[in-house]
Amino acid sequence: MLLATAPAPASAAADGPLVFAAASMKTALDAISAKFAAKTGHAPVISYNSSGVLAKQIAAGAPADLFISADERWMSFLADRGELKAGTRETLLGNELVLVEPAASDAKLAIKPGFDLAGALGDGKLAVCTVASCPAGIYGKEALTKLGVYAAVEPKLAQTEDVRAALLLVARGEAKFGIVYATDARAEPKVKVIDAFPASSHAPITYPVAVLKDSKNAQAGELEGYLRSPDAVAILKDQGFTVLTP
Numbered sequence: 001m002l003l004a005t006a007p008a009p010a011s012a013a014a015d016g017p018l019v020f021a022a023a024s025m026k027t028a029l030d031a032i033s034a035k036f037a038a039k040t041g042h043a044p045v046i047s048y049n050s051s052g053v054l055a056k057q058i059a060a061g062a063p064a065d066l067f068i069s070a071d072e073r074w075m076s077f078l079a080d081r082g083e084l085k086a087g088t089r090e091t092l093l094g095n096e097l098v099l100v101e102p103a104a105s106d107a108k109l110a111i112k113p114g115f116d117l118a119g120a121l122g123d124g125k126l127a128v129c130t131v132a133s134c135p136a137g138i139y140g141k142e143a144l145t146k147l148g149v150y151a152a153v154e155p156k157l158a159q160t161e162d163v164r165a166a167l168l169l170v171a172r173g174e175a176k177f178g179i180v181y182a183t184d185a186r187a188e189p190k191v192k193v194i195d196a197f198p199a200s201s202h203a204p205i206t207y208p209v210a211v212l213k214d215s216k217n218a219q220a221g222e223l224e225g226y227l228r229s230p231d232a233v234a235i236l237k238d239q240g241f242t243v244l245t246p
Contacts, residue, residue, distance in 0.1 A: 016042035017220040018063065020054040022070035022207065023162035024095070024136065024180075027187040028239040029068070032232045039226075042219045050162040052133035058083055058212065065215035066224060068092070068207060070163075070181075071135035075208040085211040092227060093207035094242035096182040097139050097197040102173050103190050111147070111195040117177075118152035124176025125158040127169040135205075136163040140179035143201040167191065181205070183240040206244065 016037065021029055026048050037043035047054065047064070055074040058064050059081055067084075069075045072091070078084055099117075101107050109120055117126070131137040137159065144150035158175050160166045163184055170178035171190035178191070185193050209227065211220045226232055233243050 016040070016044040017065035017215070017217040017223050019044050019046045019066045019068065019223070020058060020062070020064040021046055021048055021068040022051045022054075022135065023048045023164040024070055024184055025068055025207070026164060028183070028236050028241065031235045032227065035231050035235075036223055036226050040219060040222065044219075044223055048162070048164070050129060050134040052130075052135070053161065063214070064212055065217040065220035066209065066211055068209045069135070070095075070205070070207055071138065071203075072206060072208055073138075074135070075210060078210075078212075083213055085213050085215065088221065088224065089208055089210040090224075090245050091206050092209045092243070092245045093236060094244050095205040095207070095240070096199075097136070097143060097202060097205060098180060098182050098185055099194045099197070100167070100170050100178045100180055100185050100191040101176065101194055102170055103192050105176075105192075107177070107194050109194050111197055113147050115147065115149060117144070117149050118156065121153065121156050121176055124156070125169070125174070126153055126156050127158045127160065127166040127175035127178035129163045129166050130159050130161065131157070134160075134162060136166070136179065136181060139202045139205060140197075142203065143179075143197045146201040147197075181240075186240045207241075 033044045051069040051074040055077050128140045129137040131141040166178050167180045167184045169175040171188050
């Protein structure tokens with residue numbers, strides 16, 4: 001599921017950096033991009049998708065200027081291939097993994113070892129982005145495995161290309177539950193959080209950012225720096241991200 005970018009402000013030229021960003025960044029990054037465009041006159045162009053899909057596109061030659069991944073693995077995938085501009089990689093954000101349901105539902109579940117997620121699902125589906133390559137799906141599978149319930153729920157998974165597509169399945173009532181980031185749940189009023197997964201059940205959720213080696217856009221580094229500005233930090237925190245880079 002490729003998510004569209006926000007329209008550029010009328011006063012800004014769409015000649016800013018081309019950003020490839022994890023789908024879970026959309027709500028916050030659209031708002032940050034608008035402020036950056038108003039400040040500089042250069043509107044970023046943003047392509048949202050699963051970090052794995054975007055990293056593979058970059059490795060295949062897609063002309064991106066800046067990459068924001070929802071995990072370290074896919075940034076390292078590009079680093080190992082020499083795709084990052086030296087000295088620009090930073091771990092910017094943290095997030096939390098949560099179990100959600102449609103806003104009108106009222107499941108009573110506490111996430112703990114051996115909890116009966118399969119029983120609570122019944123004939124329903126558990127929406128999650130692709131567990132083999134999408135960061136939220138990777139974290140979700142890791143957490144469910146650590147808690148001892150993955151084998152029971154695996155046949156009930158509805159896997160999607162990116163985390164916002166999984167969120168949409170729950171918002172539409174097409175999946176009974178979903179595993180998404182806390183920031184996604186905050187961005188969608190048609191879902192609510194049942195419980196959060198213990199941080200100890202999965203690897204730390206971090207978002208690295210880096211300028212790409214072949215970028216020729218003068219604003220790429222400026223936008224990366226702007227992500228740490230007071231205006232950007234306020235938006236990121238309001239959306240529920242933990243800001244890790246001062």
